[in-house]
Amino acid sequence: MxxxxxxxxxxxxxxxxxxxLIGLGRDPRVVRSPLVGREAPPFALRPVGGGAPVSLASxxxxxxxxxxxATWCVPCIEEHGVLGxxxxxxxxxxxxxxxVYQDEEKSIADFLRRQGSAYPTLVDEGGKTAIAFGxxxxxxxxFISPDGVVVEKSMGPLDDAALSANLQKAxxxxx
Amino acid sequence: MIPGLGRALVLLALLVATGGALxxxxxxLRPSGAGREWTRRLAYAFSALMVLANLLMVYALLARxxxxxxxxxxxxxxxPDWVAVVSLxxxxxxxxxxxxxxxxxxxxTATWSLGERHPEYAPWATAVWLTxxxxxxxxxxxxxxxxxxxxxxPPDGPGPNPLLQNHLLMIVHPPFLYLGFVGMTxxxxxxxxxxxxxxxxxDFLRPLRTWLLVPWVFLTVAIVLGGWWxxxxxxWGGYWAWDPVENASFLPWLTATAAxxxxxxxxxxxxxxxxxxxxxxxxxxxxxxGTFMTRSGVFNSVHSxxxxxxGPTLLAFLATSLVFSVALLATRVDRLAGEATLLxxxxxxxxxxxxxxLLALFTFTVLLGTVFPLVVxxxxxxQMSVGRPYFDRMAAPLGVALLLLMGVGPALxxxxxxxxxxxxxxxxxxxxxxxxxxxxxxxGVRNGWTLVTLxxxxxxxxxxxxxxxxxxxxxxxRRGEGLARAIVETQRQSRRRTGAYVVHAGVVLIVxxxxxxxxxxxxxxxxxxAGESADIGPYRLTFLGADQVRxxxxxxxxxxxxxxxxxRPVAVLGPRMNHYDTQRExxxxxxxxxxxxxxxxxxxxxxxxxTQTLGLHALVNPMVGWIWIATFVMALGGVLALLPSRxxxxxxxxxxxxxxxxxxxx
Numbered sequence: 001m002x003x004x005x006x007x008x009x010x011x012x013x014x015x016x017x018x019x020x021l022i023g024l025g026r027d028p029r030v031v032r033s034p035l036v037g038r039e040a041p042p043f044a045l046r047p048v049g050g051g052a053p054v055s056l057a058s059x060x061x062x063x064x065x066x067x068x069x070a071t072w073c074v075p076c077i078e079e080h081g082v083l084g085x086x087x088x089x090x091x092x093x094x095x096x097x098x099x100v101y102q103d104e105e106k107s108i109a110d111f112l113r114r115q116g117s118a119y120p121t122l123v124d125e126g127g128k129t130a131i132a133f134g135x136x137x138x139x140x141x142x143f144i145s146p147d148g149v150v151v152e153k154s155m156g157p158l159d160d161a162a163l164s165a166n167l168q169k170a171x172x173x174x175x
Numbered sequence: 176m177i178p179g180l181g182r183a184l185v186l187l188a189l190l191v192a193t194g195g196a197l198x199x200x201x202x203x204l205r206p207s208g209a210g211r212e213w214t215r216r217l218a219y220a221f222s223a224l225m226v227l228a229n230l231l232m233v234y235a236l237l238a239r240x241x242x243x244x245x246x247x248x249x250x251x252x253x254x255p256d257w258v259a260v261v262s263l264x265x266x267x268x269x270x271x272x273x274x275x276x277x278x279x280x281x282x283x284t285a286t287w288s289l290g291e292r293h294p295e296y297a298p299w300a301t302a303v304w305l306t307x308x309x310x311x312x313x314x315x316x317x318x319x320x321x322x323x324x325x326x327x328x329p330p331d332g333p334g335p336n337p338l339l340q341n342h343l344l345m346i347v348h349p350p351f352l353y354l355g356f357v358g359m360t361x362x363x364x365x366x367x368x369x370x371x372x373x374x375x376x377x378d379f380l381r382p383l384r385t386w387l388l389v390p391w392v393f394l395t396v397a398i399v400l401g402g403w404w405x406x407x408x409x410x411w412g413g414y415w416a417w418d419p420v421e422n423a424s425f426l427p428w429l430t431a432t433a434a435x436x437x438x439x440x441x442x443x444x445x446x447x448x449x450x451x452x453x454x455x456x457x458x459x460x461x462x463x464x465g466t467f468m469t470r471s472g473v474f475n476s477v478h479s480x481x482x483x484x485x486g487p488t489l490l491a492f493l494a495t496s497l498v499f500s501v502a503l504l505a506t507r508v509d510r511l512a513g514e515a516t517l518l519x520x521x522x523x524x525x526x527x528x529x530x531x532x533l534l535a536l537f538t539f540t541v542l543l544g545t546v547f548p549l550v551v552x553x554x555x556x557x558q559m560s561v562g563r564p565y566f567d568r569m570a571a572p573l574g575v576a577l578l579l580l581m582g583v584g585p586a587l588x589x590x591x592x593x594x595x596x597x598x599x600x601x602x603x604x605x606x607x608x609x610x611x612x613x614x615x616x617x618x619g620v621r622n623g624w625t626l627v628t629l630x631x632x633x634x635x636x637x638x639x640x641x642x643x644x645x646x647x648x649x650x651x652x653r654r655g656e657g658l659a660r661a662i663v664e665t666q667r668q669s670r671r672r673t674g675a676y677v678v679h680a681g682v683v684l685i686v687x688x689x690x691x692x693x694x695x696x697x698x699x700x701x702x703x704x705a706g707e708s709a710d711i712g713p714y715r716l717t718f719l720g721a722d723q724v725r726x727x728x729x730x731x732x733x734x735x736x737x738x739x740x741x742x743r744p745v746a747v748l749g750p751r752m753n754h755y756d757t758q759r760e761x762x763x764x765x766x767x768x769x770x771x772x773x774x775x776x777x778x779x780x781x782x783x784x785x786t787q788t789l790g791l792h793a794l795v796n797p798m799v800g801w802i803w804i805a806t807f808v809m810a811l812g813g814v815l816a817l818l819p820s821r822x823x824x825x826x827x828x829x830x831x832x833x834x835x836x837x838x839x840x841x
Contacts, residue, residue, distance in 0.1 A: 002505050005449075009501030017494045019546055020467065022553040024486055 033134060033142075033153040040066075040144045041132035045099065045122035048108050054097065054120055056148070063151075063170035064095045064144040065163075068135045069121075070103040071111045076139040079157035080115060086163045087118035094167055099124050101138045143170040177235045178243050181228055181322030188224035188275070189312035191217050192305045199302030203295075203371065211294060214301045218286040221308050225279035229263065232272055232321060236262055241332055244323035245269050251334030253728040258340050264349045265335035267470060267485060268321035274466075275311045277350075277357040282308060285361045285386060296379055299368035300361075307360050310492050318484040334728060337755040337762055344404040351397035352424060356462040358390025359427055362434075363459030366452045370503045373510040375441070375448050384438045385817065387455060391431045392813035398424050399685075399806040410750075410765040410778040412698065412794040414802065415689075417566040422545045423465030426538055431458040433534035440527050443589065449508040450531070456500045457538075463493045468545075521592050526584030533577050540569045567693075571624050575631050578686050581679050582635030585642055607637030611687075620695065628690035632683045639679045642672075666815060674816025681808030688801035696773075698794035700780065705787040712795045714775055715739040719747070721784045729755045731764075732782050734789050738768065738775060750777045750791070773797040 035041075044055035056064065067083055069076035087096040098121035100108050105123055112121060124130055133142060136155065143152040143166045151170045154162060195217030202210025235243045236259045239250055249262045249269065264273040282304045289297045315321065339345045365383045369375040375383075401421065402414035415421060434454035437447045467489045544561040586600045611633025612626055620626055646669065650661040666673045701709040703718035710716070719735040733751040737744055748766035755762065765778040773795050780790035 002509050005508055006501065006505035009504060013497045013501055016464075016546065017490070017497065019549045019553055020490055020493070023549040024490060 033150070035134060035142070035150040036153060038150060039148050040064075040142065040150045041129070043122075043124075043129045043132070045124055045129060047120040047122055048100065048105055048112060051120075054122055056144070059095045059097075060148055061146050062094050063146055063167055064097060065167065065170075066097050066099060066133070066142040066144065068099050068101045068130055068133070068138050068140045070101045070138050071107045072103060073101075073138045075157040077111075079139050080117075082158055082160055082163060084116070084118045086160065086167075090167060091118075094170075095119075097122060099129055101130050101135060102127060141166075143167065145170045145172065177231060177240055178322045178324040181231050181235075181243065182316070184224050184228040184231065185312055185315045185322065188221055188228065189309055189316050191224060192221045192309035192312050195221060196302045196305040196309060199298045199305060202298040203302065206294060206298075211291075211298050214298050215286050218282050218301050218305060221305060221312075222279035222283035225275040225308075225312075228315075228322075229272055229276035232269065233260055233263055236260065239332075241328035241330070242325050243321070244325050245272075245321035247325045247329055247332050249335045250332040251728070252331050254334045254340065255727075257346065258335065258728075261339065261346050262335040264353070265339045268315075268319040270349075270470075271311060271314050271319045271485070272321050273349075274353060274357055275308070275315060277353045278304075278308055278311060278360060281358055281361050285364075289382060293379055293382070295372045295374075296365065296368040299371040300364040303364035303367045304360055307364075314485060314488060318488045334755075337729070337753065340728070340755075342404060342408045342764070344400060344407060348397060348400040348404050351393050351400055355390045355392075355394025355397045355424070356427070356465065358386075358393060359431070359459040359462045361390070362387040362431075362455045366455040367500075367503060369452060369511065370507040373507055375452065375511050377442065380438060380442055383455070384435065387431055387434055387438070387458070388813060388817055391428070391435060392810055392817070394424065394428050394431065395813065396806060396810050398428060399802065403803060406799065407767060408764060410763040410792075412696075412765070412776050412778065412792070412796065413693075414799065417541075417544070417561075417563050419545050420465070420469050422541050422566075423461075423468045426465065426541055426545075427458040427461040429534050429538040429541070430454050430461060433531045433538075434458060436527055436534075437531050440524060444524060447531075448511040449504070452508070452511065453504060454531075456504070460493070460496055460500060461538075461542075463489070463496060467493050521587070521597060523584050523587045523589050526580055526587060530577065530580050530584065533573055533580065537570070537573045537577075540573070541566065544569070574686060574689075575624070575627050578628065578635055578683065579631040581682065582631065582638040585676075585679075586638045604634045604637040604641075607633040607635075609633070611636070620691070622690075622694040625690045625694045628687055632687045635679065636683045639676050639683065643676045643680070666818075670818050671816045674812045674814070674818075677812030677815055678809050679812075681805045681810075681812060684808060685802055685805035688798040688805055691798040692796050692802070695797045696795060698792065700790070700792050703789045703791060709791075709793070711775075711793045713740050714793075714795075715742075716777070716791070716793060718787075718789045718791070720787060721782055721789065723784060724751075729753045732779075732784055734779055734782055734791070736766070736777055736789075736791070748775075748777050750779045752779050752782055769800045771800070774799045 040056060042056055044053045044057075046053045056066075065083070065086070067079075069079070071077070083096060083098075087094075090096070096119035098117070098119065100121060100123050108121060108123075122129075133140075139155075139157055141154045141158055142150055143154070145151050152166045154166060158166075195214055198210060198217060199214040202214050232243070232245065234240075235246050236250055237256060239246065239252055239259070241247045241250060245266070245268050249266045250259065254262075262269065264270045282301075285304070286301060289300070334340070362383055365379070365386060369379060369383070398421075401424065405416070406412075406414040431454070434451055437451040437454060440447045441451050467486065470485050470489060544565050547561050582604055583601065586604060588596060588600070592600065608630040611629040615626060615629040620629065646665045647658065647661045650656050650664060651658065654661075656664065697712065699709065699711050701716075703709060703716075705718055705720045708715050708717040715738075717737040717739070719737055722733050722735065724731045724733055731751045731753045733749045736748045736750065738746045738748055746768055748768060750766040751764045752761045753764060763779050765776055767777075768775040774797075776794040776796055778792040778794075780792050782789050
């Protein structure tokens, strides 16, 4: 038995396996947003199809769900129904906003006409708001507390449970 | 029917591999001809079963039999047949199945080439190979399970990841990588066998080195093919990003390269046996680490497969292999120890040692940078990534130091050299260094690292070419042979030496090409309306317009860009954006015009067909084409070294086949 080899081997091998084991549970695709815990970037955008601009500041007092989406994104379309029914069940207690991400206003309007919508979808000219929010890919949803602070960012399509848990969190309650 | 048959083949392979491993251990502990014979038979049976299971899957993919779960997952009626075949390795379960086939082919070939020879090692080695085989068969029978039955087969499937459908290089890169990765199992088995048998004789060094060189050649080609694919497909204009999975393929390459060199010291001086065995083991363990990285979902990369139950199983296998290797080394390495010879610092031996030290340091540096984000997140809960600057800063000095060693080492004699010998050996190649540096300066190189690379490259190039030329000149002057005959005869008589220097020549070329391409390129981003032009370097780019091209599985927007040089149009390039029906994000394909001195590389940033405006990223990448050429030279050198020579029979030649083979001592 060569003790030196044994010790050297274990010193190299044990931490590596330990680190890999800890890493096993994590999802590298989850990117924490630096915005979480900070005030949401302000915006005032006009809704699809025209109308008065909606500003984030005017929605203070209730939690806000800001969903970045596009019609070319299949998961966004699947998510649309979840957000629609969420907006209806949270009516009067939370605001829902969709923001168009790199899409034609016309295809968004067509889609909304066909599918209906329970909340306004806003046009983000030049993608400035998406850039301010650090949108990485769609769908991405930001949960903003009644006093305007980003509480959670969710990547990928939401389901009912995640939507309501994150809204509870935005209200300052434990999910 | 196919799912059931596939499962039966996989289960049978598991059974045969387990049985073969046990019989192998028994035949090693209580030597018997019959035991060894049965070990071999079971090894062949395992190989055959794995290959059959793969053929069955290919058939199912081509027949679009969606009752097979893997076909339902990656198959599609929309894709052409070649994509259907390539789908075999496009996703997690299939890639493990493919691994099994490659392992089978390797095990069968290695078993056949060892034949009846090395009876004290062979059953141990086969037992280790078949244990690995049993593990992968287990993965296929349990966690991976490509042959699950789909109760209600869907009418059509989604097809494989579009990135893999985007370029023909994707047909060749994964198989080469698998041949390199899986092939490391063979030297691992041989090295373990040497430890288990408690000796590493000179006769056994030969198969060990040959079987290390085979996957080394494949891995070399695979790494560069991967870079080439990234360059031609991903559209950011580079070929290497120190992505965790790129690193995963580079790590075993580094240790295998070190082992190929230290094996020479074992052969010449009888030293470093334990170290060489360790390097061989490390090469295999790093391939398993790399496989874990891509298939566990721990690392995010363009290569990652999705998260799955395979991760924990692979980690268990990796941990077991690591513990097995460390325990085996600790208990057995002292038996291998050769006579302790002090190696002179001013000699070729010393340079070999230094080479091993640098390669080990290189391995450690890359490994550290790769797993460091995991360590930080585990310890401090902070997400971070180790970016290119770290790797580039570490790789540049290590790379140029190795480049210089490749010149200094072969220039020096074996054993200790006198001061006069040193001067005579080391001074003349300075001419090469000066020539390359002067040429670089004349061509506008100003970057410090690139100039150092050129100087060291010139030095090493001169030594390498001299070493290749000297035996030819001797033959020509002493025996009056012509050049062609001298080349053939020299190669025949000293295949390894010739091969090694050809590899070195390729390395000089590739290091210079990498240094120049990564420091001398320039790019521009422009926004063009149809008919407008922009200039980059010697080129004028004119956007002619955009077309939509509809193919069965995708719709592409192609920008037609006319390239003019010195006022004359030389080409129309078509960078494109591909929208796959099954994917939400478009995937760009750049257009590359490869030239002798540099490439012109066009990549679409955005393209609006309605207004005919094009956002274009144009790059001029010098010397990139030479990287591919250099890789060919390196692979050629490896193949030359593997070819059978007249003086020494190659280990790959079976006993009693050609007349030139001398029977070896048992």
